[in-house]
Every structure is written in C-alpha cells, then in structure tokens.
Amino acid sequence: MTHQEIRHKFLDFFEKRGHKIVPSSSLLPDDPSVLFTTAGMQQFKPYYTGQADAMKDFGSLNTASIQKAMRTSDIDEVGDKSHLTFFEMLGNFSFGGYWKKEAIEYAYEFLTKELKLEIDYVSVFEGEKDIPADEESEKIWKSVAPGIEIKKMGREDNFWGPTGNEGPCGPTSEIFVNGVEVWNLVFNEYYCHPDGKLEKLKTSGVDTGMGLDRLSTVIQNKKNIFETDLLEPILKLAPLELEEKVKRVIADHSRAIAFLISDEVQPSNKEQGYILRRLMRRIITHNFIAKADLTLMHDIFAKIAEIYGQHYPNLNAGLIINIFDSEKEKFEKTLSHGLKELQKLDKIDAQSAFKLYESYGLPYEIIKELGEKKSEKLTREKFDEEFKKHQELSRAGAEKKFGGHGLLLDTGKLRAGNEQELKKATRLHTATHLLHTALRKILGNEVKQVGSDITAERLRFDFTFPRKLTNEEIKKVEDLVNEVIKKDLPVTKEEMPYEEALKTGALSFFKLKYPPKVNVYSVGDFSKELCGGPHVSHTGEIGKFSIKKEEAIGAGIRRIRAIVLEQ
Numbered sequence: 001m002t003h004q005e006i007r008h009k010f011l012d013f014f015e016k017r018g019h020k021i022v023p024s025s026s027l028l029p030d031d032p033s034v035l036f037t038t039a040g041m042q043q044f045k046p047y048y049t050g051q052a053d054a055m056k057d058f059g060s061l062n063t064a065s066i067q068k069a070m071r072t073s074d075i076d077e078v079g080d081k082s083h084l085t086f087f088e089m090l091g092n093f094s095f096g097g098y099w100k101k102e103a104i105e106y107a108y109e110f111l112t113k114e115l116k117l118e119i120d121y122v123s124v125f126e127g128e129k130d131i132p133a134d135e136e137s138e139k140i141w142k143s144v145a146p147g148i149e150i151k152k153m154g155r156e157d158n159f160w161g162p163t164g165n166e167g168p169c170g171p172t173s174e175i176f177v178n179g180v181e182v183w184n185l186v187f188n189e190y191y192c193h194p195d196g197k198l199e200k201l202k203t204s205g206v207d208t209g210m211g212l213d214r215l216s217t218v219i220q221n222k223k224n225i226f227e228t229d230l231l232e233p234i235l236k237l238a239p240l241e242l243e244e245k246v247k248r249v250i251a252d253h254s255r256a257i258a259f260l261i262s263d264e265v266q267p268s269n270k271e272q273g274y275i276l277r278r279l280m281r282r283i284i285t286h287n288f289i290a291k292a293d294l295t296l297m298h299d300i301f302a303k304i305a306e307i308y309g310q311h312y313p314n315l316n317a318g319l320i321i322n323i324f325d326s327e328k329e330k331f332e333k334t335l336s337h338g339l340k341e342l343q344k345l346d347k348i349d350a351q352s353a354f355k356l357y358e359s360y361g362l363p364y365e366i367i368k369e370l371g372e373k374k375s376e377k378l379t380r381e382k383f384d385e386e387f388k389k390h391q392e393l394s395r396a397g398a399e400k401k402f403g404g405h406g407l408l409l410d411t412g413k414l415r416a417g418n419e420q421e422l423k424k425a426t427r428l429h430t431a432t433h434l435l436h437t438a439l440r441k442i443l444g445n446e447v448k449q450v451g452s453d454i455t456a457e458r459l460r461f462d463f464t465f466p467r468k469l470t471n472e473e474i475k476k477v478e479d480l481v482n483e484v485i486k487k488d489l490p491v492t493k494e495e496m497p498y499e500e501a502l503k504t505g506a507l508s509f510f511k512l513k514y515p516p517k518v519n520v521y522s523v524g525d526f527s528k529e530l531c532g533g534p535h536v537s538h539t540g541e542i543g544k545f546s547i548k549k550e551e552a553i554g555a556g557i558r559r560i561r562a563i564v565l566e567q
C-alpha cells in the first residue's frame with residue numbers, strides 16, 4: 001500500500017464516521033511558547049478548553065487531519081530506525097463528541113480491518129499518586145479485542161502533554177505493531193497549568209496521532225523508516241560514498257528544510273530560522289566533505305516536491321533550491337576555514353564549539369560529529385547555554401534600540417515602540433500589500449512573497465523573481481501603488497474560515513492561521529490578502545510611496561526597500 005493510499009483510507013474512514021477533515025496547519029504554530037507544531041492537536045487546543053466552538057467552526061464535534069510536525073528533540077536520534085525531525089501525523093479528534101470507547105473501537109477497526117495489520121500489544125496508564133489508573137480503557141480493550149496483551153505503564157510513557165507550558169493533557173493508550181508504536185490515543189480530561197497542577201476539563205476530548213512514516217514502515221513491511229516510499233526515493237539520491245547514517249540524516253533534514261521553507265521560514269540566527277540554518281549547514285558540510293555533485297541537492301528537493309506536491313501544493317522546489325543554494329554560497333566561504341580550525345583544536349568544549357559557530361558558522365551537530373573523540377565531552381545542553389548567554393547580550397542591544405520603552409507591537413513583520421511609530425508602521429504595512437499586488441500585476445504571478453519586515457522607518461519585502469528589475473519596471477510598480485493610494489480606497493477586513501478565504505483568491509504567503517478563522521484584508525478590489533493586520537482604513541492615509549532599493553538576496557530572490565512620505 002502506498003503512502004497515498006494510506007492517506008486516503010484514513011481520511012475516508014473518519015469522514016464516513018462524521019469527522020470534518022481539516023487541513024494541516026502551518027509548522028509555525030500560533031502558540032508563542034513553542035517553536036514548532038509538534039502534534040496534530042495543537043491547532044485544536046482552544047476546542048478542548050471551550051474557548052472555541054467546534055460545532056460552529058467545523059459543523060461537527062469531531063475532526064480528522066494529516067498534520068505536518070517538527071520535533072527537534074529527536075535530532076540526535078535521526079539515523080536510527082525510527083526517529084525523524086519532520087514527519088506527518090494522521091489524527092482523529094473529538095471535542096466532547098465521543099470518548100474512549102469510540103476512539104479505541106475506531107483505532108482497532110482501522111488497523112485490523114482496513115489495513116489488515118496485526119496488533120502486538122497495547123498499553124494503558126497505570127496511575128500515579130493523584131491521577132487514577134485508566135481502568136476504563138483497559139476494560140474497553142478487553143471487550144473490543146479479547147485476549148489482547150495490555151501493558152500498564154506510568155506517566156513517562158502513557159500520559160500526554162501539554163504542548164508548550166500549559167494546555168489539555170491526559171492518559172494515553174498506545175498501540176504497537178511489529179514492535180513499533182504506531183498509534184497514540186490521548187484522552188484529554190485535564191488542563192495542565194504551568195505549575196504542573198491538573199484541573200479537570202469541563203468536557204473531555206480525544207486526540208490521536210499516528211506517524212505516517214512509521215505506519216508506512218509496518219504496512220510496507222520495511223525494516224526501518226528510511227525504506228518506505230516516503231523516504232527511500234530521497235535517500236537513494238544521497239552521495240553513494242557516504243555512510244548509511246549520514247545518508248539518512250540528509251534524507252530527513254532535506255525533507256524538514258523543504259517543509260520549513262514552504263511555511264515561510266528563512267535561515268537566520270534565531271528561533272525557527274536558526275534550526276533551518278543548522279539543518280542546512282549539516283547537509284552542506286557532509287556534501288562538501290564528500291565532494292558531492294552540485295546538482296545533487298537540486299534533485300533531492302525536486303524529488304521531495306514530487307512525492308509531496310499533491311498534498312502540499314505550496315512546496316515550491318525552485319524556491320527551496322534558491323534558498324538552499326544561497327545559504328550554501330554564504331556558508332562555504334567560511335566552511336573550509338572552520339573545518340581547518342576544528343582539526344587544529346585538541347579538545348572541544350562548549351566555549352570553543354560556540355566560537356567555531358560564531359566565527360565560521362559551524363553548527364553544533366557538525367562539531368559533535370566531526371570532532372569525534374575531541375568533542376566527546378561536548379553536550380547539546382552546554383552548547384545551548386553558551387548560545388543563550390550570547391543571545392541575552394544581543395537582546396539587551398535590541399531593547400536599547402527601542403529606547404527602553406518596550407515594544408508596542410512585534411508581529412514578526414511589523415515592529416513599533418510607541419503610538420507614533422505604530423501609525424507609521426501601519427501605513428507601511430498597507431503599502432506592503434499594495435506593493436505585493438502591484439509586483440504581481442506588473443511582473444506576473446511568479447512573484448511570490450518569501451518575507452516581509454516592517455519598522456517605523458521602512459518596509460522590506462522579499463519575493464521570488466529570477467532577475468533584476470529594470471528601472472522602468474520599478475517606476476511602473478511605484479506608480480501603480482501611488483495611483484491606488486490616490487484613489488483613497490477603503491481597506492476592509494472580513495473574518496472567514498481558511499478554506500473559504502483561499503477560494504476568494506486571497507494571497508496567503510504569510511503564515512497560515514487556521515482554525516478558527518482567518519482575517520482577509522481587502523483594499524478596494526485591488527488587493528486581497530490573508531493577514532493579521534493592523535492596517536489603515538483608507539489608502540489615502542499612506543502618503544507618497546517611494547522605492548529606495550531593489551537588490552538580490554539570493555539566487556532568484558529579490559528584496560525591495562521602500563518608504564512612505566507625508567503628503
């Protein structure tokens with residue numbers, strides 16, 4: 001059975017049983033306490049707590065999804081039989097619709113009848129001090145699958161959550177096939193507070209997650225996760241001379257890179273961008289040492305887009321290749337010096353490792369891998385500590401820049417420190433929407449936003465385009481934006497479900513937020529974009545728009561800087 005067939009079978013099965021199929025949310029969650037989406041339930045957190053109404057948003061209390069997820073906690077294990085950084089999770093969810101009996105029955109029926117798999121054993125929560133054992137699940141398993149082996153496990157293995165520092169949590173029941181844990185059924189009956197206190201939820205909820213890679217491994221009867229039709233075609237393209245473990249790292253990391261970029265992450269030195277950079281640099285270093293063919297990564301990214309394109313149409317191989325190549329170009333300038341420096345050291349501790357990172361950009365994973373015996377004592381925790389010290393220093397610098405009065409607004413693309421700055425940044429924000437549409441009208445739809453950053457002084461807009469813009473084109477874009485400003489068009493906001501928003505043709509290159517609702521901002525009938533705001537109410541408020549600079553920031557990626565002036 002191919003991964004495509006598994007996907008369809010899963011979604012069909014739950015759709016037939018009254019579940020609303022919900023698209024995957026972005027790898028970048030709304031919850032600021034976590035870097036990445038690590039589980040399918042994350043986008044549904046407000047439905048478990050009653051803050052949002054599933055009936056209203058989905059027309060059902062039950063949903064199912066195939067969710068993209070990223071777990072950096074497993075990065076050191078990548079290369080073994082079953083660990084990955086990026087993966088997809090098949091999940092069914094209920095927010096007060098059904099409870100343990102149905103969840104267990106569905107899982108059993110799907111695995112044994114639909115997929116014809118044989119279950120080795122299941123596990124249930126054995127209880128702990130103040131939390132009772134899950135006897136209910138045990139009883140249900142005994143009646144659903146008489147004679148099945150049931151293992152009882154503690155909090156470490158059979159209790160989920162929360163994601164971030166608080167949220168829904170509860171006992172779990174796990175299902176094992178061919179020695180692999182394939183499905184995790186979570187019964188959210190508590191709310192976990194940041195201090196660890198558990199409070200009973202008003203309505204209990206179900207959250208299940210089944211890794212598509214693991215499930216494919218058992219269905220396709222493979223020995224490890226890298227032999228399935230999801231990863232083998234990628235792994236096969238890695239340089240032959242590399243050892244198996246490194247090939248696996250390349251296959252896993254390139255997939256993560258592709259999906260991060262398609263969710264608008266760019267390599268940088270902080271947060272998600274920093275993770276992306278590390279994944280890229282680890283691959284670049286291995287390829288550099290292996291003297292691998294330059295086009296090899298292009299083939300790998302094209303293959304990833306081919307495997308996943310049907311389900312993730314925003315996977316743009318050209319864009320991924322451009323961003324990867326431009327990181328490679330940057331990094332290779334210092335890489336060979338860095339490697340020489342690494343060879344010279346007799347012993348590598350956290351401080352010298354951080355120096356190698358700071359001066360030559362070598363990521364922790366590479367220092368650990370290539371340092372071999374010399375970096376034996378180096379641990380990720382110690383390296384991260386050094387990194388944090390450095391970050392604190394630079395954060396102190398950033399606060400000074402905003403005059404110590406704190407940030408009034410920092411949406412990641414729009415930053416302001418006081419009311420006046422906020423007004424100016426808001427004008428620049430609406431101007432950014434106009435610029436985006438104007439670029440597409442003048443240059444064509446190959447223009448795609450890949451980044452945006454707005455301060456009170458200027459806007460910065462990054463987009464895909466294969467060549468330098470001519471002066472005439474720049475003038476045309478500028479004129480078109482100013483024309484729209486002059487018309488003093490109204491800017492309106494409409495709240496609607498994500499799917500509906502896409503149907504209206506709204507541009508959605510920024511982080512996708514779904515559910516419960518997305519905002520679509522329209523400027524007259526000139527532009528329509530998914531966005532969190534804020535915006536001016538009429539384009540006339542923007543003032544005169546002026547492009548100051550147009551430059552390349554990577555192969556196939558251009559950057560425009562522009563300002564607005566009072567009229």
Ligand code: SER
Nearest residue numbers: 039184186207208209
């Ligand atoms: N949240 C659980 C997990 O990620 C089940 O979906 O394993």
